[in-house]
Amino acid sequence: MEIAMLRDVIEDDLSIFFEHQMDTISNFMAAFTAKDPSDKIAFKAHWEKILNNETIIKKTVIYNGNVVGHVLSFEQFGEREVSYWIGREYWGKGIATEALSQFLDSIIIRPLYARAAKDNIASIRVLEKCGFEIKGEDKGYSNSRAEEVEEYILKLSQ
Template sequence: MENVMLRDVIVDDLPIFFEQQKDMTANFMAAFTTKDPADKVAFKAHWEKILNNEAIIKKTVIFNEKVAGHVSSFEQFGEREVSYWIGREYWGRGVATKALSQFLDCITIRPLYARAVKDNIASIRVLEKCGFEIKGEDKGYSNARAEEVEEYILKLS
């Protein structure tokens, strides 16, 4: 039986997150990524900040006893947002939806916001299945695409 669960992020998860971050297809879909996904020094510095910031709620996604990705909530643009990253080998299996749904059960802060590039239909569907609604649009520079892209702003009331 396929099982999704969340647990606190531990340092041993980081090498898996780093490998997932280097996936160019995943970077393209996420759009708003680091300038150089293969830069291990920048990755470590970024995650050190995340791990040391108690205001960021972060969980590792476990699927069938393997690290499948992570989900987090943080403040951005003056609002509380959620974000997730699921390794590509787990796409299309309901992992993101189950993980985000479990995360939202634990996070009682509302409203919550999320952002997704307009052509990332799968991520938009995950967010909608979890109760988010498209409330606006924005544009931003995508490192992964090396151009400005349009995104939806979604809200969970």
């Protein structure tokens, strides 16, 4: 298996991230997504804020020479969280686990939190393989599902 690599996000990555965001199945699984994934102006504004915020750690995931997703760490609800997005065509190859593992090795901030829709078994599994444990539950409105969705709150202590 090729190994996923991380590098800093660059402007050229954004068009690929936008394509990933347009995938209906990915949006359903992620649950908590943009109101309108096809709104390129909102997408660009969102990523401009991310790129200009030095407190957000942002990495592009490269696999086999291709940009396949991203991993982020940011402040939310008073805690440091991580999130990731891998393009659906790359699911099931261990890329998310490898990328998140590398990302976690590169940052020393602990504890870290993550959130995943309760029915997003694959994402929960990735997080657990990387040492996260389910510590709580929450729910929120999902734009992609047009309903309230239950989620797990996971924590990485070490």
